[in-house]
Amino acid sequence: MFDPVEKLKEYVRHASVSADPQFKEGMVGAQKLVSGLLKEIGFAVEVVPTALHPVIVAKHGDNPAWPHVIIYGHYDVQPPDPLEKWHTPPFEPTIKGERMYGRGTADNKGPLMVHIAAVGRLLEKNPSLPLRITFVVEGEEEIGSKNFKTFLLANKEKLRGDFVFLSDTGIPNADQMVVTVGLRGLLAFEVELTGPQSDLHSGMHGGVLMNPLQGLAEFCASLHTPDGRVNIPGFYDDVIEPQPWEREQLATLGLKESEYAAFLGIKEFHTPPGYTPFEAIRFLPTLEFNGFSGGYQGEGTKTVIPSKARVKITCRLVPNQTPDGMKNKIFDAVRARCPKGLKMVITEQHHATPYVAIPPDRSNTPKDQSPVLARGFRALDKAVTAVWGRPPLYLREGGSVGLIADLKEVLGIDAVMPGLFLPEDNLHAPNESFHLGVMKKGIEMSERMLTELAK
Amino acid sequence: MFDPVEKLKEYVRHASVSADPQFKEGMVGAQKLVSGLLKEIGFAVEVVPTALHPVIVAKHGDNPAWPHVIIYGHYDVQPPDPLEKWHTPPFEPTIKGERMYGRGTADNKGPLMVHIAAVGRLLEKNPSLPLRITFVVEGEEEIGSKNFKTFLLANKEKLRGDFVFLSDTGIPNADQMVVTVGLRGLLAFEVELTGPQSDLHSGMHGGVLMNPLQGLAEFCASLHTPDGRVNIPGFYDDVIEPQPWEREQLATLGLKESEYAAFLGIKEFHTPPGYTPFEAIRFLPTLEFNGFSGGYQGEGTKTVIPSKARVKITCRLVPNQTPDGMKNKIFDAVRARCPKGLKMVITEQHHATPYVAIPPDRSNTPKDQSPVLARGFRALDKAVTAVWGRPPLYLREGGSVGLIADLKEVLGIDAVMPGLFLPEDNLHAPNESFHLGVMKKGIEMSERMLTELAK
CATH class of the missing domain: 3.40.630.10 (Zn peptidases)
Known part of the structure; x- marks a missing residue:
């Protein structure tokens, strides 16, 4: 062997x-x-x-x-x-x-x-x-x-x-x-916002138009409420509450929030009300930003207003949500929030049904x-x-x-x-x-x- | 020759x-x-x-x-x-x-x-x-x-x-x-937000902590008002109104908004109330995002919650603003808006006095x-x-x-x-x-x- x-x-x-x-x-x-x-x-x-x-x-x-x-x-x-x-x-x-x-x-x-x-x-x-x-x-x-x-x-x-x-x-x-x-299931997509047709000099043109990065920030900021919930109509409609035996098994597991926070290196958790962190990751759907891009990211500064800005997003889904049903709700909300003066393109990536x-x-x-x-x-x-x-x-x-x-x-x-x-x-x-x-x-x-x- | x-x-x-x-x-x-x-x-x-x-x-x-x-x-x-x-x-x-x-x-x-x-x-x-x-x-x-x-x-x-x-x-x-x-003068800086100590898997940990990209979006979105002004206390205090001869020279120049919009490739301008685009770029200060970075930006998807997110910002300043005076106002506002659960580092870059x-x-x-x-x-x-x-x-x-x-x-x-x-x-x-x-x-x-x- x-x-x-x-x-x-x-x-x-x-x-x-x-x-x-x-x-x-x-x-x-x-x-x-x-x-x-x-x-x-x-x-x-x-x-x-x-x-x-x-x-x-x-x-x-x-x-x-x-x-x-x-x-x-x-x-x-x-x-x-x-x-x-x-x-x-x-x-x-x-x-x-x-x-x-x-x-x-x-x-x-x-x-x-x-x-x-x-x-x-x-x-x-x-x-x-x-x-x-x-x-x-x-x-x-x-x-x-x-x-x-x-x-x-x-x-x-x-x-x-x-x-x-x-x-x-x-x-x-x-x-x-x-x-x-x-x-959990998954729904991955990318949103691209376009403003001016070309990258612009922020001295010559700054202050006259919606910067796609600003639009991206405003759009992304709209997708959560301050209490940590996802701010999309109907997002939690089909979520099945965890069963008592599931909460029991989790309790038997005996995880400690303080240890988890130390492991992650964070000062505080940010979970929707009514759920411990250990429950939230198992029983609740999410909308997470996985990557922002747009403008200059190298060393030093570049005084540019970029033509485009992009965000990669993945949503985790839970039983009884379906990727198709959630996609409709999410994409409708995303489209409705296209910032003024910008063009939006949503690119659907992969998805997975919860199991x-x-x-x-x-x-x-x-x-x-x-x-x-x-x-x-x-x-x-x-x-x-x-x-x-x-x-x-x-x-x-x-x-x-x-x-x-x-x-x-x-x-x-x-x-x-x-x-x-x-x-x-x-x-x-x-x-x-x-x-x-x-x-x-x-x-x-x-x-x-x-x-x-x-x- | x-x-x-x-x-x-x-x-x-x-x-x-x-x-x-x-x-x-x-x-x-x-x-x-x-x-x-x-x-x-x-x-x-x-x-x-x-x-x-x-x-x-x-x-x-x-x-x-x-x-x-x-x-x-x-x-x-x-x-x-x-x-x-x-x-x-x-x-x-x-x-x-x-x-x-x-x-x-x-x-x-x-x-x-x-x-x-x-x-x-x-x-x-x-x-x-x-x-x-x-x-x-x-x-x-x-x-x-x-x-x-x-x-x-x-x-x-x-x-x-x-x-x-x-x-x-x-x-x-x-x-x-x-x-x-x-x-116009200039004040360039970078803001870095740190959440977890390491990049995290968004399936295993998504939904329990403030994602630095979400924090970045919320922070950046707070820096402008919907009417196109910069949302920082005192930002416009020292701005000198343009003199009549300056507006006249600009009128003589005879620029057309429709041509400018077509040149930029935008559908609409986004200037503070009371200023044409041509006045705004000459006579008003700005706060522009020049680059976002954080998370995965390559091909396909990566289900990651990044440890850090960054934004490069430049402000244009006008007479009678000074880089030092504006820096204090801006950095105070920026610090006060550090999203909950994240650490913020501001890195000052170069600046220029308006002339x-x-x-x-x-x-x-x-x-x-x-x-x-x-x-x-x-x-x-x-x-x-x-x-x-x-x-x-x-x-x-x-x-x-x-x-x-x-x-x-x-x-x-x-x-x-x-x-x-x-x-x-x-x-x-x-x-x-x-x-x-x-x-x-x-x-x-x-x-x-x-x-x-x-x-």
């Missing part, structure tokens, strides 16, 4: 940034590494092209009577900027203490390596394990899994599994496993679930209890994994999601890292869970 | 962007070209070092009985970005029709070339012209002439002239000369002026009338040339400023160009003016 830590290092060296065409080589390198590794542990690998980055599909086991688990991961990573904030080079994995630093170590290269290593170990011990396993590893998760739904529709039959098993969510600390039972699937034994509202899914949830509970010494908590998460909703919609299957990254892993930020102790426990958990399921 | 158009091409090829250390080579090249040219036409050239880019001082004539004109110019240019908007490479001068395109052609390489060529011609015809001329050509005008005042203080004696003669201002069209008798000097024959409020300055204004009036076929207009301008106030303060001398660039020259913007017909007339005007002054 390969050494999962060494192999992860090699994997992280491939700079697989899906958002930026400059990283094409890293994308191909990461894809080939994963394909090669899956072949090595005995899988039949197929690299399925899409309109952009291909999906790896790798199969093992063919007896239709065996349970069929789809293991999902993604080989793409977030852009590494701002580069100057990294203490070690983002694509040169560096181990310090219990952690490996590098872009993608936690999201999602480390967790995927956990499951590949677990399956590798399992098949080495028992090559005729009565379990069908299909790995599906895509290359566009960080850009909203744009072509994943098309891929699913075209490959429906080979992906007809019992449930999806994946680790692309978090846990509060290395000693407490959390199984994610819900994810929720409650394990059968924990929910107050049991749903009809496939027996194999129920067995999967139970097998995981058992494996977690054995490895971590206590059962997992079942919680909704603030992040979005849009493909989970796609898998549900296209294949009709739910997801079993044990988390593997910690708050201090710095996902999507400089100095991302992965905890090697969690990695080790994760491999054992995954191996035990799949062994149990195969029984 | 050298060919001024060919020589200007050579000059523009040196990419002399003073704001960016990457353009060091272009700065040195431009400085050497000007120094060489002034030597070629018979000047004793000295390159005086400063803390950043050196100043060229070139002298001709040494009889203390002769009038002494200081001719000012600058060899640095604005940054060329956004590069993708240029139709021809910014540092590869290209002649199309009557214009030469390239960064710095109009600001200030062409106009400086005009005066060097005029002096060259004059001295070729009459090497013993009874006139002392000193060229002072700096390399930091586009970054606020940071070290110019220090330079002036250290070189006071050699710069003891009767007045400064320069062209770094505009005219409305190729057929109407305007002499600039006032300039006004009225020619003796045109003003309703004659001032004590040196007799040589009065002769200079009259010589220019005569030269303009001969070359343009009509006398110049005397107007205040919206732009800032901070060194003019420095020259006044340190050397006690005023400035005579015939404009040479046209509204369509795109100063500080992509596709900057200089009108070669204006260049030709300018050389003749400058030659005649100096000849007249030497009489």
